[in-house]
Amino acid sequence: MAKNLAIKVARAEKDLTQKALADMVGVSRQTINAIEKGEYNPSIKLCRAICRALNKKLDDLFWEEDNNDENY
Amino acid sequence: MTKTTKKAKNNLDERQEAALLKSESKGFWLAYWLLLAVILIQVIIGTTPFSKDIPPMAGEWIVFMVMCIYSVSRYMKDNVWDRRLKPDFKTNLLLSLGAGAVVGILCACMLLVNGRTDVIDLLIAFGAGFVSTAVLCLIALSICAAAYKKKRAMLEEQEAEEDNIE
Numbered sequence: 673m674a675k676n677l678a679i680k681v682a683r684a685e686k687d688l689t690q691k692a693l694a695d696m697v698g699v700s701r702q703t704i705n706a707i708e709k710g711e712y713n714p715s716i717k718l719c720r721a722i723c724r725a726l727n728k729k730l731d732d733l734f735w736e737e738d739n740n741d742e743n744y
Numbered sequence: 745m746t747k748t749t750k751k752a753k754n755n756l757d758e759r760q761e762a763a764l765l766k767s768e769s770k771g772f773w774l775a776y777w778l779l780l781a782v783i784l785i786q787v788i789i790g791t792t793p794f795s796k797d798i799p800p801m802a803g804e805w806i807v808f809m810v811m812c813i814y815s816v817s818r819y820m821k822d823n824v825w826d827r828r829l830k831p832d833f834k835t836n837l838l839l840s841l842g843a844g845a846v847v848g849i850l851c852a853c854m855l856l857v858n859g860r861t862d863v864i865d866l867l868i869a870f871g872a873g874f875v876s877t878a879v880l881c882l883i884a885l886s887i888c889a890a891a892y893k894k895k896r897a898m899l900e901e902q903e904a905e906e907d908n909i910e
Contacts, residue, residue, distance in 0.1 A: 700757050
């Protein structure tokens with residue numbers, strides 16, 4: 673799974689640490705780190721909580737650009 | 745009808761819960777195949793003359809110990825403690841006392857079943873089982889809790905460094 677840089681960027685824009693974001697969405701810091709590293713695929717519930725915390729849309733943070741997209 | 749029972753708060757977040765469920769799932773299949781192997785081995789050995797030399801339930805004990813070691817090592821690797829229980833001294837002490845009481849009662853019952861009805865003997869058996877089990881459990885739980893906290897602190901520190909660098 674690829675790294676999720678969008679979350680890291682959005683977090684940096686809001687000047688939030690992993691710990692602060694983790695507290696906002698009610699998970700451990702390790703979980704936010706795992707999501708950013710692409711080691712953990714979060715549930716839709718957690719994705720929505722992260723989007724709300726970072727004031728972003730689901731597509732902004734969790735949509736993976738794929739070469740095959742143009743085929744659809 | 746509404747449910748009035750309130751569930752205790754889960755200490756784990758969804759990633760930790762997923763890791764725990766995965767460990768439990770793998771543990772179930774490990775126990776399943778090991779128990780099947782034990783049954784087959786016992787069936788084969790049961791037909792041989794040296795089957796009397798093997799203590800009763802030896803296979804089951806081996807499986808139980810393997811499962812204990814597997815569980816602890818997986819939980820340590822995933823840095824997961826428990827859904828409801830916390831790794832503090834009070835909880836560890838209560839668990840150890842509970843385990844000690846169970847083993848103490850078991851020891852006393854074994855004496856009773858074998859026809860020993862003297863109250864002093866029963867109390868000594870209970871006390872020996874209770875104290876030894878409670879102390880060993882408390883030591884084991886304290887070591888595991890310390891290891892869990894150490895690894896957690898290490899991971900937090902490591903991630904904090906990564907967070908600052910990037």
